Amino acid sequence: MADSLLVSNSATKSYGDLVALSPTDLTVDHGELVALVGHNGSGKSTFLRLSAGTLDLTDGSIEIAGEPAGSSVARTSTSFIPDDPVLYDDLSVREHLSYVAALHGVDAAAEQLDAIAERLGLLPRADDLPARFSRGLRQKTSIALSIVRPFDLLLVDEPFVGLDATGKVALLDVFDDLHRDGRTIIVATHDAQFVERVTRCIALRDGEIVHDGVATPADVLRLVGT
Numbered sequence: 001m002a003d004s005l006l007v008s009n010s011a012t013k014s015y016g017d018l019v020a021l022s023p024t025d026l027t028v029d030h031g032e033l034v035a036l037v038g039h040n041g042s043g044k045s046t047f048l049r050l051s052a053g054t055l056d057l058t059d060g061s062i063e064i065a066g067e068p069a070g071s072s073v074a075r076t077s078t079s080f081i082p083d084d085p086v087l088y089d090d091l092s093v094r095e096h097l098s099y100v101a102a103l104h105g106v107d108a109a110a111e112q113l114d115a116i117a118e119r120l121g122l123l124p125r126a127d128d129l130p131a132r133f134s135r136g137l138r139q140k141t142s143i144a145l146s147i148v149r150p151f152d153l154l155l156v157d158e159p160f161v162g163l164d165a166t167g168k169v170a171l172l173d174v175f176d177d178l179h180r181d182g183r184t185i186i187v188a189t190h191d192a193q194f195v196e197r198v199t200r201c202i203a204l205r206d207g208e209i210v211h212d213g214v215a216t217p218a219d220v221l222r223l224v225g226t
Helices: 046-053 074-078 093-103 110-119 135-147 167-179 192-197 217-224
Strands: 004-015 019-031 032-036 059-064 078-081 153-157 184-188 202-205 210-214
Touching: 004 046, 004 184, 019 046, 019 059, 019 184, 019 210, 032 046, 032 074, 032 192, 046 059, 046 153, 046 184, 059 074, 074 078, 078 135, 093 110, 093 135, 110 135, 110 167, 110 202, 135 153, 135 167, 167 184, 167 192, 192 217, 202 217, 210 217
Parallel strands: 032 184, 032 202, 078 153, 153 184
Antiparallel strands: 004 019, 004 059, 202 210
């Protein structure tokens, strides 16, 4: 399908007898903003990691932009924010941003990098080492790094954990702007209220899709519990 950016065809992940993700058929089109909800262990993180190419499939396939997840083309199209940010011990926020931008061929001026940091409330800490930050500040740094590079698909795993109210509002604004720009975003979250801001909600339970469509916060609580 020409409009499909992500295509999952019987994608499966198991660890011996433990099935983390049952055979999953799913397509996500260009420009969609998707909430991926479910209890702990439901398969949300597994699906995102498989799609990002950081975890190998047991069976089936996932394609990003028509190429297998994890391939160079798919990685070029995909930016992934894991639930546990991975940061360098000896680089400041500014140095992180500059390094990631250069790594992806982005010729960004210092002012542009500072604008990203400022948007997420990081500018006062731009010369500090994020490896020593709190969980919330580390999360903000990881988000800044994910958007400094080009991408078509943004995969985000539990982005609101550790964020204060101001940080959450700033992040929601970033998601809204990216969505308006036509980016495709999939956010795995426990925040039932987030489904009010998306075009589609996919609920997982025990590695299987139990809902795919519009949903209210009450629907989310009914589908996956608190």
